[in-house]
Amino acid sequence: MTCRDITNRMTFLELAEKILTEEKHPLNEVEIWEIAKEKGYDRLISTKGKTPWKTIGANIYLDMRDNPETTVFGKTEGRPKRFILKASSYATPATSEGAPAEIVTKNSKTAYSERDLHSLLAYYASVYMKVATKTVFHEKSSKRSFNQWLHPDMVSVYYPFTEFDSDLYDLGLQMGIQLIRFFSFELKKELSFSNLRESFFQAVSNSSWANEGYLVTADLDQGEEFMGELRRLSTSFGIGVIRLDTEEPDDCEVVFPAKNKDELDLETMSKLSIENPDFKNFIIRTRKDIHGKEIYQNHYDKVLQPEELKLKYRKSHS
Template sequence: MTFIELAERVLREEKSPLTANEIWKVAENKGYSSQLNSQGKTPWATLGAQIYVNERDNSQTPFAVVGKRPKRFYLKEQASLFDLEQIETTENTEEITDKKTRTQYLEKDLHPFLAHFAYYYLKCYTKTINHSKSNKKEFGEWVHPDVVGCNFPIGEWSTEVLNLSSSVGNNSINIKSFELKRELNLGSLRENFFQTVSNSSWANESYLVAAEISKNEDFLNELTRLSTSFGIGIIRLDIENPLSSEVILPARTRENLDWETINKLTLNRDFKDFLKRIKNDLTSNEIRKEEYDRVYEPEELIKSITKKR
Protein backbone atom coordinates (compact mmCIF):
# COMPACT_ATOMS: atom_id res chain seq x y z
CA MET A 1 0.00 0.00 0.00
CA THR A 2 1.29 3.48 -0.84
CA PHE A 3 0.89 6.49 1.45
CA ILE A 4 -1.70 7.99 -0.89
CA GLU A 5 -3.67 4.72 -1.03
CA LEU A 6 -3.56 4.54 2.76
CA ALA A 7 -4.91 8.08 3.10
CA GLU A 8 -7.71 7.42 0.59
CA ARG A 9 -8.73 4.24 2.43
CA VAL A 10 -8.83 5.91 5.84
CA LEU A 11 -10.82 8.92 4.62
CA ARG A 12 -13.28 6.75 2.70
CA GLU A 13 -13.94 4.61 5.78
CA GLU A 14 -14.01 7.42 8.33
CA LYS A 15 -16.26 9.68 6.22
CA SER A 16 -14.92 12.75 7.99
CA PRO A 17 -12.37 15.49 7.19
CA LEU A 18 -9.15 14.66 9.06
CA THR A 19 -5.75 16.23 9.54
CA ALA A 20 -2.71 14.35 8.27
CA ASN A 21 -1.83 13.34 11.85
CA GLU A 22 -5.37 12.08 12.47
CA ILE A 23 -5.22 9.99 9.28
CA TRP A 24 -2.01 8.39 10.50
CA LYS A 25 -3.42 7.60 13.94
CA VAL A 26 -6.45 5.88 12.38
CA ALA A 27 -4.15 3.94 10.04
CA GLU A 28 -2.11 2.74 13.02
CA ASN A 29 -5.20 1.72 14.99
CA LYS A 30 -6.56 -0.26 12.02
CA GLY A 31 -3.23 -1.86 11.21
CA TYR A 32 -2.94 -0.24 7.78
CA SER A 33 0.40 1.36 8.62
CA SER A 34 2.02 -2.09 8.71
CA GLN A 35 1.11 -2.54 5.03
CA LEU A 36 3.33 0.36 3.95
CA ASN A 37 6.58 -0.42 2.20
CA SER A 38 8.43 2.24 4.14
CA GLN A 39 11.66 2.11 6.11
CA GLY A 40 11.57 5.75 7.18
CA LYS A 41 11.88 6.74 10.82
CA THR A 42 8.96 9.21 10.63
CA PRO A 43 6.39 7.69 8.23
CA TRP A 44 3.63 9.93 9.62
CA ALA A 45 5.56 12.98 8.39
CA THR A 46 6.01 11.39 4.96
CA LEU A 47 2.29 10.66 4.84
CA GLY A 48 1.44 14.26 5.64
CA ALA A 49 3.87 15.67 3.08
CA GLN A 50 2.63 13.36 0.31
CA ILE A 51 -1.03 14.23 0.90
CA TYR A 52 -0.30 17.96 0.90
CA VAL A 53 1.76 17.77 -2.30
CA ASN A 54 -0.77 15.50 -4.04
CA GLU A 55 -3.67 17.82 -3.21
CA ARG A 56 -1.67 20.84 -4.39
CA ASP A 57 -0.06 19.54 -7.58
CA ASN A 58 -2.16 16.68 -8.95
CA SER A 59 -5.11 17.85 -11.05
CA GLN A 60 -6.63 14.37 -10.65
CA THR A 61 -6.18 14.26 -6.89
CA PRO A 62 -8.97 12.56 -4.93
CA PHE A 63 -8.33 14.92 -2.02
CA ALA A 64 -9.75 18.32 -1.12
CA VAL A 65 -8.88 20.53 1.82
CA VAL A 66 -10.95 22.51 4.30
CA GLY A 67 -9.69 24.96 6.92
CA LYS A 68 -6.24 26.38 7.50
CA ARG A 69 -5.22 25.95 11.13
CA PRO A 70 -5.20 23.01 10.98
CA LYS A 71 -5.89 21.89 7.41
CA ARG A 72 -8.19 18.89 7.11
CA PHE A 73 -8.51 16.57 4.14
CA TYR A 74 -11.54 14.82 2.74
CA LEU A 75 -12.37 12.95 -0.45
CA LYS A 76 -13.99 14.99 -3.21
CA GLU A 77 -16.46 12.18 -3.80
CA GLN A 78 -17.72 12.60 -0.21
CA ALA A 79 -18.07 16.39 -0.23
CA SER A 80 -21.88 16.24 -0.01
CA LEU A 81 -21.61 14.41 3.34
CA PHE A 82 -20.11 17.36 5.22
CA ASP A 83 -21.09 20.86 6.22
CA LEU A 84 -17.83 22.34 4.97
CA GLU A 85 -18.83 25.90 5.81
CA GLN A 86 -19.38 24.99 9.44
CA ILE A 87 -16.07 23.12 9.61
CA GLU A 88 -14.32 26.17 8.16
CA THR A 89 -15.80 28.52 10.76
CA THR A 90 -15.17 26.24 13.74
CA GLU A 91 -11.48 25.68 12.97
CA ASN A 92 -9.01 26.18 15.80
CA THR A 93 -7.45 29.58 15.10
CA GLU A 94 -6.06 30.02 18.58
CA GLU A 95 -2.87 32.10 18.54
CA ILE A 96 0.05 32.13 20.97
CA THR A 97 -0.84 34.89 23.42
CA ASP A 98 1.83 34.54 26.08
CA LYS A 99 4.34 37.26 25.15
CA LYS A 100 7.07 35.64 27.22
CA THR A 101 6.55 32.35 25.38
CA ARG A 102 6.52 34.08 22.00
CA THR A 103 9.87 35.73 22.55
CA GLN A 104 11.79 32.59 23.58
CA TYR A 105 12.78 31.56 20.07
CA LEU A 106 14.97 33.56 17.72
CA GLU A 107 14.65 34.44 14.06
CA LYS A 108 17.42 31.98 13.20
CA ASP A 109 15.37 29.17 14.78
CA LEU A 110 12.83 29.62 11.97
CA HIS A 111 15.31 28.87 9.18
CA PRO A 112 14.75 25.07 9.33
CA PHE A 113 10.97 25.63 9.16
CA LEU A 114 11.43 27.67 5.99
CA ALA A 115 13.76 25.04 4.47
CA HIS A 116 11.09 22.38 5.10
CA PHE A 117 8.30 24.48 3.62
CA ALA A 118 10.37 25.53 0.59
CA TYR A 119 11.37 21.93 -0.17
CA TYR A 120 7.93 20.33 0.10
CA TYR A 121 5.64 23.12 -1.11
CA LEU A 122 7.77 25.34 -3.35
CA LYS A 123 9.92 22.48 -4.68
CA CYS A 124 12.90 24.62 -3.80
CA TYR A 125 16.35 23.82 -2.40
CA THR A 126 17.43 26.53 0.04
CA LYS A 127 20.67 27.91 1.40
CA THR A 128 20.92 30.07 4.52
CA ILE A 129 23.09 33.15 4.02
CA ASN A 130 25.36 33.98 6.95
CA HIS A 131 25.62 37.77 7.04
CA SER A 132 28.88 37.63 8.98
CA LYS A 133 30.55 36.18 5.88
CA SER A 134 29.90 39.33 3.85
CA ASN A 135 32.91 41.37 2.83
CA LYS A 136 32.02 44.59 4.65
CA LYS A 137 35.27 46.32 3.65
CA GLU A 138 34.38 46.15 -0.04
CA PHE A 139 30.65 46.77 0.23
CA GLY A 140 29.77 47.59 3.78
CA GLU A 141 26.30 48.97 3.22
CA TRP A 142 25.00 46.01 1.23
CA VAL A 143 22.50 43.82 3.07
CA HIS A 144 21.90 40.23 1.98
CA PRO A 145 18.72 38.15 2.08
CA ASP A 146 18.37 35.65 4.92
CA VAL A 147 17.77 32.63 2.71
CA VAL A 148 18.03 31.93 -1.02
CA GLY A 149 16.64 28.99 -2.97
CA CYS A 150 16.42 27.44 -6.41
CA ASN A 151 13.90 25.36 -8.35
CA PHE A 152 15.51 22.94 -10.78
CA PRO A 153 14.02 21.19 -13.83
CA ILE A 154 16.24 18.21 -12.95
CA GLY A 155 14.07 15.15 -12.34
CA GLU A 156 11.17 16.66 -14.29
CA TRP A 157 12.82 17.05 -17.69
CA SER A 158 14.55 14.34 -19.74
CA THR A 159 18.31 14.50 -20.19
CA GLU A 160 17.83 15.44 -23.85
CA VAL A 161 15.64 18.42 -23.00
CA LEU A 162 18.02 19.54 -20.23
CA ASN A 163 20.98 19.42 -22.59
CA LEU A 164 19.14 21.32 -25.31
CA SER A 165 17.88 24.03 -22.95
CA SER A 166 21.40 24.45 -21.56
CA SER A 167 22.91 24.75 -25.03
CA VAL A 168 20.58 27.63 -25.90
CA GLY A 169 21.18 29.36 -22.57
CA ASN A 170 17.84 28.56 -20.95
CA ASN A 171 17.88 26.21 -17.96
CA SER A 172 14.47 27.34 -16.68
CA ILE A 173 15.68 27.55 -13.11
CA ASN A 174 13.81 29.82 -10.73
CA ILE A 175 15.79 31.55 -7.99
CA LYS A 176 13.95 32.70 -4.88
CA SER A 177 14.99 35.08 -2.12
CA PHE A 178 13.54 35.08 1.39
CA GLU A 179 13.58 37.69 4.17
CA LEU A 180 12.72 36.05 7.48
CA LYS A 181 11.08 37.73 10.49
CA ARG A 182 9.71 36.33 13.70
CA GLU A 183 6.67 38.62 13.68
CA LEU A 184 4.85 40.96 11.31
CA ASN A 185 2.53 43.65 12.64
CA LEU A 186 1.34 47.12 11.69
CA GLY A 187 4.11 48.89 13.60
CA SER A 188 6.98 47.09 11.85
CA LEU A 189 5.36 46.36 8.49
CA ARG A 190 6.84 49.08 6.31
CA GLU A 191 10.37 48.65 7.66
CA ASN A 192 10.27 44.87 7.21
CA PHE A 193 8.56 45.03 3.84
CA PHE A 194 10.93 47.51 2.24
CA GLN A 195 13.91 45.65 3.66
CA THR A 196 12.60 42.68 1.68
CA VAL A 197 12.21 44.85 -1.43
CA SER A 198 15.80 46.06 -1.02
CA ASN A 199 17.34 42.66 -0.27
CA SER A 200 15.34 40.34 -2.49
CA SER A 201 13.99 42.07 -5.61
CA TRP A 202 16.93 40.79 -7.70
CA ALA A 203 15.46 37.26 -7.71
CA ASN A 204 12.80 35.61 -9.87
CA GLU A 205 10.56 35.49 -6.79
CA SER A 206 10.83 37.36 -3.46
CA TYR A 207 9.18 36.46 -0.17
CA LEU A 208 8.71 38.00 3.27
CA VAL A 209 8.36 35.17 5.80
CA ALA A 210 7.15 35.21 9.41
CA ALA A 211 5.83 32.85 12.08
CA GLU A 212 3.48 35.35 13.71
CA ILE A 213 1.37 37.53 11.42
CA SER A 214 -1.09 40.00 12.89
CA LYS A 215 -4.77 39.59 12.05
CA ASN A 216 -5.45 43.31 12.45
CA GLU A 217 -7.67 44.39 9.55
CA ASP A 218 -5.73 47.59 8.79
CA PHE A 219 -2.48 45.65 8.82
CA LEU A 220 -3.79 42.94 6.47
CA ASN A 221 -5.16 45.54 4.05
CA GLU A 222 -1.81 47.34 3.93
CA LEU A 223 0.11 44.07 3.64
CA THR A 224 -2.05 43.02 0.69
CA ARG A 225 -1.63 46.42 -1.00
CA LEU A 226 2.16 46.36 -0.66
CA SER A 227 2.38 42.75 -1.81
CA THR A 228 0.32 43.49 -4.91
CA SER A 229 2.24 46.67 -5.72
CA PHE A 230 5.76 45.22 -5.37
CA GLY A 231 5.16 41.56 -6.16
CA ILE A 232 6.51 40.35 -2.81
CA GLY A 233 4.98 37.08 -1.61
CA ILE A 234 4.07 36.45 2.04
CA ILE A 235 4.65 33.11 3.78
CA ARG A 236 3.34 32.19 7.23
CA LEU A 237 5.32 29.51 9.05
CA ASP A 238 3.34 27.42 11.53
CA ILE A 239 5.72 26.41 14.32
CA GLU A 240 3.00 24.38 16.04
CA ASN A 241 2.22 22.34 12.92
CA PRO A 242 4.81 22.82 10.13
CA LEU A 243 2.56 21.02 7.64
CA SER A 244 0.10 23.92 7.93
CA SER A 245 2.59 26.60 6.87
CA GLU A 246 1.35 28.41 3.78
CA VAL A 247 1.77 31.12 1.17
CA ILE A 248 -0.87 33.66 2.15
CA LEU A 249 -0.04 36.10 -0.66
CA PRO A 250 1.69 34.86 -3.85
CA ALA A 251 4.88 36.35 -5.25
CA ARG A 252 5.00 37.82 -8.73
CA THR A 253 7.45 35.88 -10.90
CA ARG A 254 10.02 38.01 -12.71
CA GLU A 255 11.32 36.56 -15.96
CA ASN A 256 14.79 38.09 -15.67
CA LEU A 257 17.30 38.13 -12.83
CA ASP A 258 19.07 41.34 -11.78
CA TRP A 259 22.63 40.24 -12.61
CA GLU A 260 24.25 43.46 -11.43
CA THR A 261 22.83 42.99 -7.96
CA ILE A 262 23.67 39.27 -7.99
CA ASN A 263 27.27 40.20 -8.73
CA LYS A 264 27.33 42.45 -5.65
CA LEU A 265 25.86 39.68 -3.52
CA THR A 266 28.81 37.42 -4.35
CA LEU A 267 30.77 39.46 -1.81
CA ASN A 268 29.13 37.04 0.63
CA ARG A 269 30.88 33.65 0.59
CA ASP A 270 27.68 31.67 1.25
CA PHE A 271 25.94 33.32 -1.69
CA LYS A 272 28.93 32.73 -3.99
CA ASP A 273 28.95 29.04 -2.99
CA PHE A 274 25.21 28.87 -3.66
CA LEU A 275 25.73 30.07 -7.25
CA LYS A 276 28.55 27.56 -7.76
CA ARG A 277 26.35 24.79 -6.44
CA ILE A 278 23.54 25.63 -8.89
CA LYS A 279 26.00 25.62 -11.79
CA ASN A 280 27.49 22.26 -10.75
CA ASP A 281 24.09 20.63 -10.30
CA LEU A 282 22.91 21.84 -13.70
CA THR A 283 26.11 20.62 -15.35
CA SER A 284 25.92 17.17 -13.77
CA ASN A 285 22.10 16.89 -14.05
CA GLU A 286 22.12 15.77 -10.41
CA ILE A 287 21.05 17.73 -7.34
CA ARG A 288 23.40 17.30 -4.37
CA LYS A 289 20.83 17.71 -1.61
CA GLU A 290 23.43 17.54 1.14
CA GLU A 291 24.97 20.79 -0.12
CA TYR A 292 21.78 22.75 0.65
CA ASP A 293 19.98 23.43 3.92
CA ARG A 294 18.99 20.22 5.65
CA VAL A 295 15.28 19.41 5.47
CA TYR A 296 14.07 18.22 8.87
CA GLU A 297 10.92 16.22 9.51
CA PRO A 298 8.00 18.07 11.21
CA GLU A 299 8.53 16.28 14.52
CA GLU A 300 12.17 17.38 14.63
CA LEU A 301 11.18 20.97 13.89
CA ILE A 302 8.59 21.05 16.67
CA LYS A 303 11.05 19.58 19.18
CA SER A 304 13.68 22.17 18.25
CA ILE A 305 11.34 25.08 18.88
CA THR A 306 9.85 23.52 22.04
CA LYS A 307 13.30 23.46 23.66
CA LYS A 308 13.38 27.26 23.36
CA ARG A 309 10.31 27.68 25.56
Protein backbone atom coordinates in the same frame (compact mmCIF):
# COMPACT_ATOMS: atom_id res chain seq x y z
CA MET B 1 13.54 74.85 1.13
CA THR B 2 9.91 74.11 0.37
CA CYS B 3 8.33 71.25 -1.50
CA ARG B 4 7.26 72.01 -5.04
CA ASP B 5 3.86 71.15 -6.40
CA ILE B 6 4.10 67.52 -7.55
CA THR B 7 3.16 68.50 -11.11
CA ASN B 8 6.67 69.99 -11.39
CA ARG B 9 10.04 68.31 -11.33
CA MET B 10 11.67 67.65 -7.96
CA THR B 11 15.21 67.43 -6.72
CA PHE B 12 16.19 64.45 -4.56
CA LEU B 13 16.15 66.71 -1.48
CA GLU B 14 12.65 67.93 -2.26
CA LEU B 15 11.51 64.36 -2.83
CA ALA B 16 12.95 63.26 0.53
CA GLU B 17 11.32 66.18 2.35
CA LYS B 18 7.96 65.42 0.74
CA ILE B 19 8.06 61.73 1.67
CA LEU B 20 9.12 62.47 5.28
CA THR B 21 6.38 65.11 5.57
CA GLU B 22 3.70 62.71 4.35
CA GLU B 23 4.85 59.58 6.19
CA LYS B 24 5.40 61.39 9.53
CA HIS B 25 8.06 59.04 10.91
CA PRO B 26 11.81 58.47 10.42
CA LEU B 27 12.90 56.65 7.27
CA ASN B 28 16.19 55.58 5.73
CA GLU B 29 17.13 56.34 2.13
CA VAL B 30 15.92 52.98 0.76
CA GLU B 31 12.52 53.39 2.42
CA ILE B 32 12.21 56.95 1.10
CA TRP B 33 12.86 55.78 -2.46
CA GLU B 34 10.55 52.76 -2.29
CA ILE B 35 7.69 54.87 -0.92
CA ALA B 36 8.36 57.47 -3.62
CA LYS B 37 8.03 54.74 -6.28
CA GLU B 38 4.87 53.45 -4.63
CA LYS B 39 3.33 56.92 -4.81
CA GLY B 40 4.58 57.63 -8.31
CA TYR B 41 6.83 60.50 -7.26
CA ASP B 42 9.88 58.81 -8.77
CA ARG B 43 8.59 59.91 -12.19
CA LEU B 44 9.20 63.51 -11.16
CA ILE B 45 12.96 62.98 -10.81
CA SER B 46 14.62 63.76 -14.14
CA THR B 47 17.85 61.76 -13.62
CA LYS B 48 17.78 58.70 -11.37
CA GLY B 49 20.86 56.57 -12.08
CA LYS B 50 21.15 52.92 -11.02
CA THR B 51 21.05 53.54 -7.25
CA PRO B 52 18.79 56.56 -6.61
CA TRP B 53 18.41 55.70 -2.91
CA LYS B 54 22.16 56.19 -2.45
CA THR B 55 21.87 59.58 -4.15
CA ILE B 56 19.08 60.51 -1.75
CA GLY B 57 21.20 59.55 1.27
CA ALA B 58 24.28 61.35 -0.04
CA ASN B 59 22.33 64.54 -0.83
CA ILE B 60 20.75 64.62 2.63
CA TYR B 61 24.08 64.09 4.40
CA LEU B 62 25.73 66.81 2.29
CA ASP B 63 22.88 69.22 3.01
CA MET B 64 23.17 68.51 6.76
CA ARG B 65 26.94 68.99 6.64
CA ASP B 66 27.06 72.10 4.45
CA ASN B 67 23.91 73.84 5.70
CA PRO B 68 23.62 72.98 9.41
CA GLU B 69 21.59 76.11 10.22
CA THR B 70 19.11 75.96 7.35
CA THR B 71 18.71 72.26 6.53
CA VAL B 72 15.31 70.76 7.29
CA PHE B 73 16.82 67.31 7.82
CA GLY B 74 18.06 65.56 10.93
CA LYS B 75 18.79 61.96 11.83
CA THR B 76 17.97 59.60 14.67
CA GLU B 77 20.57 58.57 17.22
CA GLY B 78 21.85 55.01 17.57
CA ARG B 79 21.50 52.35 14.87
CA PRO B 80 20.02 51.91 12.40
CA LYS B 81 20.04 55.64 11.60
CA ARG B 82 17.07 57.20 9.85
CA PHE B 83 16.29 60.64 8.55
CA ILE B 84 13.78 63.00 10.14
CA LEU B 85 12.47 66.52 9.60
CA LYS B 86 13.80 68.67 12.42
CA ALA B 87 10.60 70.69 12.72
CA SER B 88 8.31 67.67 12.93
CA SER B 89 6.65 66.52 16.13
CA TYR B 90 8.22 63.05 15.88
CA ALA B 91 11.77 64.43 15.91
CA THR B 92 12.19 64.52 19.69
CA PRO B 93 10.54 61.56 21.47
CA ALA B 94 13.08 58.83 20.72
CA THR B 95 13.91 55.54 22.36
CA SER B 96 17.38 54.46 23.44
CA GLU B 97 17.73 52.79 20.03
CA GLY B 98 17.14 56.09 18.31
CA ALA B 99 13.73 55.21 16.86
CA PRO B 100 10.46 56.83 17.95
CA ALA B 101 8.19 54.80 20.16
CA GLU B 102 5.53 54.52 17.47
CA ILE B 103 7.75 52.36 15.23
CA VAL B 104 9.58 50.26 17.80
CA THR B 105 9.01 46.57 17.28
CA LYS B 106 6.87 45.00 19.97
CA ASN B 107 8.43 42.66 22.51
CA SER B 108 8.75 39.13 21.29
CA LYS B 109 6.34 36.55 22.69
CA THR B 110 8.61 33.66 21.82
CA ALA B 111 11.95 32.39 23.00
CA TYR B 112 13.25 31.31 19.59
CA SER B 113 15.38 33.61 17.44
CA GLU B 114 14.83 34.74 13.87
CA ARG B 115 17.51 32.35 12.67
CA ASP B 116 15.73 29.45 14.40
CA LEU B 117 13.05 29.82 11.73
CA HIS B 118 15.48 28.94 8.93
CA SER B 119 15.05 25.19 9.41
CA LEU B 120 11.26 25.54 9.23
CA LEU B 121 11.46 27.49 5.98
CA ALA B 122 14.00 24.99 4.62
CA TYR B 123 11.45 22.21 5.20
CA TYR B 124 8.53 24.10 3.68
CA ALA B 125 10.56 25.26 0.67
CA SER B 126 11.88 21.75 0.00
CA VAL B 127 8.56 19.91 0.33
CA TYR B 128 6.05 22.43 -1.00
CA MET B 129 8.07 24.72 -3.29
CA LYS B 130 10.47 22.03 -4.57
CA VAL B 131 13.52 24.23 -4.02
CA ALA B 132 16.79 23.76 -2.13
CA THR B 133 17.60 26.57 0.31
CA LYS B 134 20.88 28.07 1.50
CA THR B 135 21.28 30.34 4.53
CA VAL B 136 23.31 33.50 3.90
CA PHE B 137 25.19 34.40 7.06
CA HIS B 138 25.46 38.19 7.12
CA GLU B 139 28.31 38.14 9.63
CA LYS B 140 30.59 36.62 7.00
CA SER B 141 30.28 39.66 4.74
CA SER B 142 32.98 42.20 4.09
CA LYS B 143 31.06 45.03 5.82
CA ARG B 144 31.75 47.44 2.97
CA SER B 145 28.08 48.05 2.21
CA PHE B 146 24.68 48.41 3.84
CA ASN B 147 24.43 44.68 4.51
CA GLN B 148 20.96 44.91 6.01
CA TRP B 149 19.61 46.09 2.65
CA LEU B 150 21.78 43.88 0.43
CA HIS B 151 21.73 40.38 1.88
CA PRO B 152 18.67 38.11 1.96
CA ASP B 153 18.45 35.74 4.93
CA MET B 154 18.02 32.68 2.72
CA VAL B 155 18.22 31.95 -0.99
CA SER B 156 17.04 29.02 -3.06
CA VAL B 157 16.96 27.67 -6.58
CA TYR B 158 14.44 25.60 -8.52
CA TYR B 159 15.96 22.86 -10.69
CA PRO B 160 13.64 21.75 -13.51
CA PHE B 161 15.55 18.51 -14.10
CA THR B 162 13.94 17.19 -10.91
CA GLU B 163 10.57 17.13 -12.73
CA PHE B 164 11.41 16.81 -16.45
CA ASP B 165 13.26 14.03 -18.18
CA SER B 166 16.73 14.79 -19.55
CA ASP B 167 15.68 15.21 -23.18
CA LEU B 168 12.87 17.64 -22.37
CA TYR B 169 15.16 19.60 -20.07
CA ASP B 170 17.85 19.90 -22.75
CA LEU B 171 15.23 20.91 -25.32
CA GLY B 172 14.00 23.68 -23.04
CA LEU B 173 17.51 25.03 -22.65
CA GLN B 174 18.12 24.93 -26.41
CA MET B 175 14.90 26.85 -27.04
CA GLY B 176 15.94 29.53 -24.56
CA ILE B 177 13.06 28.80 -22.19
CA GLN B 178 13.72 30.01 -18.66
CA LEU B 179 13.63 26.86 -16.57
CA ILE B 180 15.81 27.65 -13.56
CA ARG B 181 14.41 30.15 -11.03
CA PHE B 182 16.07 31.85 -8.08
CA PHE B 183 14.26 32.79 -4.86
CA SER B 184 15.12 35.23 -2.08
CA PHE B 185 13.72 35.15 1.47
CA GLU B 186 13.70 37.82 4.19
CA LEU B 187 12.70 36.34 7.59
CA LYS B 188 11.10 38.14 10.54
CA LYS B 189 9.96 36.59 13.82
CA GLU B 190 6.84 38.74 13.73
CA LEU B 191 5.14 41.10 11.33
CA SER B 192 2.74 43.87 12.33
CA PHE B 193 2.21 47.58 11.72
CA SER B 194 5.14 48.31 14.05
CA ASN B 195 7.69 46.88 11.61
CA LEU B 196 5.75 46.44 8.35
CA ARG B 197 7.29 49.15 6.17
CA GLU B 198 10.88 48.55 7.25
CA SER B 199 10.55 44.77 6.88
CA PHE B 200 8.73 44.96 3.56
CA PHE B 201 11.13 47.36 1.88
CA GLN B 202 14.06 45.42 3.25
CA ALA B 203 12.61 42.41 1.43
CA VAL B 204 12.15 44.52 -1.72
CA SER B 205 15.79 45.61 -1.61
CA ASN B 206 17.24 42.20 -0.70
CA SER B 207 15.31 40.33 -3.40
CA SER B 208 15.90 42.71 -6.32
CA TRP B 209 18.26 40.18 -7.96
CA ALA B 210 15.96 37.14 -7.83
CA ASN B 211 13.07 35.83 -9.92
CA GLU B 212 10.85 35.73 -6.81
CA GLY B 213 11.17 37.44 -3.43
CA TYR B 214 9.37 36.58 -0.20
CA LEU B 215 8.86 38.14 3.23
CA VAL B 216 8.55 35.29 5.75
CA THR B 217 7.25 35.38 9.33
CA ALA B 218 5.99 33.04 12.05
CA ASP B 219 3.83 35.63 13.82
CA LEU B 220 1.59 37.45 11.36
CA ASP B 221 -0.88 40.13 12.46
CA GLN B 222 -4.27 38.87 11.27
CA GLY B 223 -6.10 42.19 11.67
CA GLU B 224 -8.23 43.20 8.71
CA GLU B 225 -6.60 46.61 8.30
CA PHE B 226 -3.09 45.17 8.51
CA MET B 227 -3.79 42.35 6.06
CA GLY B 228 -5.30 44.87 3.64
CA GLU B 229 -2.15 46.99 3.75
CA LEU B 230 0.08 43.92 3.41
CA ARG B 231 -1.93 42.77 0.39
CA ARG B 232 -1.63 46.21 -1.20
CA LEU B 233 2.16 46.28 -0.74
CA SER B 234 2.50 42.72 -2.05
CA THR B 235 0.49 43.54 -5.15
CA SER B 236 2.36 46.81 -5.76
CA PHE B 237 5.88 45.44 -5.41
CA GLY B 238 5.46 41.76 -6.28
CA ILE B 239 6.86 40.50 -2.96
CA GLY B 240 5.22 37.32 -1.70
CA VAL B 241 4.40 36.61 1.95
CA ILE B 242 4.85 33.24 3.68
CA ARG B 243 3.47 32.41 7.13
CA LEU B 244 5.38 29.73 9.05
CA ASP B 245 3.65 27.53 11.60
CA THR B 246 5.99 26.40 14.40
CA GLU B 247 3.41 23.95 15.80
CA GLU B 248 2.43 22.28 12.52
CA PRO B 249 5.18 22.57 9.87
CA ASP B 250 2.85 21.25 7.18
CA ASP B 251 0.45 24.13 7.85
CA CYS B 252 2.93 26.76 6.66
CA GLU B 253 1.44 28.65 3.74
CA VAL B 254 1.98 31.26 1.05
CA VAL B 255 -0.38 34.05 2.12
CA PHE B 256 0.32 36.19 -0.95
CA PRO B 257 2.24 34.79 -3.95
CA ALA B 258 5.29 36.56 -5.33
CA LYS B 259 5.30 37.98 -8.83
CA ASN B 260 7.80 36.14 -11.02
CA LYS B 261 10.39 38.34 -12.75
CA ASP B 262 11.81 36.99 -15.99
CA GLU B 263 15.14 38.78 -15.71
CA LEU B 264 17.85 38.15 -13.11
CA ASP B 265 19.83 41.16 -11.85
CA LEU B 266 23.31 39.82 -12.57
CA GLU B 267 24.99 43.02 -11.40
CA THR B 268 23.51 42.66 -7.91
CA MET B 269 24.24 38.93 -7.88
CA SER B 270 27.87 39.73 -8.68
CA LYS B 271 28.02 42.25 -5.83
CA LEU B 272 26.50 39.73 -3.42
CA SER B 273 29.04 37.12 -4.49
CA ILE B 274 31.88 39.53 -3.80
CA GLU B 275 30.46 40.60 -0.44
CA ASN B 276 29.41 37.24 0.97
CA PRO B 277 31.10 33.80 0.66
CA ASP B 278 27.84 31.92 1.37
CA PHE B 279 26.15 33.52 -1.63
CA LYS B 280 29.22 32.95 -3.80
CA ASN B 281 29.27 29.26 -2.85
CA PHE B 282 25.53 29.06 -3.57
CA ILE B 283 26.11 30.32 -7.13
CA ILE B 284 29.06 27.94 -7.64
CA ARG B 285 27.02 25.03 -6.30
CA THR B 286 24.08 25.91 -8.55
CA ARG B 287 26.30 25.93 -11.63
CA LYS B 288 27.73 22.51 -10.74
CA ASP B 289 24.30 21.02 -10.03
CA ILE B 290 22.93 22.31 -13.32
CA HIS B 291 25.91 20.94 -15.23
CA GLY B 292 25.66 17.54 -13.55
CA LYS B 293 21.83 17.50 -13.48
CA GLU B 294 21.96 16.28 -9.90
CA ILE B 295 21.35 18.00 -6.55
CA TYR B 296 23.81 17.38 -3.74
CA GLN B 297 21.57 18.21 -0.76
CA ASN B 298 24.46 18.23 1.73
CA HIS B 299 25.63 21.50 0.15
CA TYR B 300 22.33 23.17 1.04
CA ASP B 301 20.44 23.71 4.31
CA LYS B 302 19.62 20.52 6.17
CA VAL B 303 15.96 19.56 5.86
CA LEU B 304 14.52 18.33 9.16
CA GLN B 305 11.42 16.18 9.38
CA PRO B 306 8.15 17.57 10.85
CA GLU B 307 8.54 15.76 14.18
CA GLU B 308 12.08 17.11 14.59
CA LEU B 309 10.81 20.62 13.89
CA LYS B 310 7.92 20.29 16.34
CA LEU B 311 10.29 19.14 19.08
CA LYS B 312 12.67 21.99 18.34
CA TYR B 313 10.00 24.68 18.70
CA ARG B 314 8.38 22.99 21.69
CA LYS B 315 11.69 23.41 23.50
CA SER B 316 11.83 27.06 22.40
CA HIS B 317 8.42 27.74 23.92
CA SER B 318 9.14 25.93 27.19
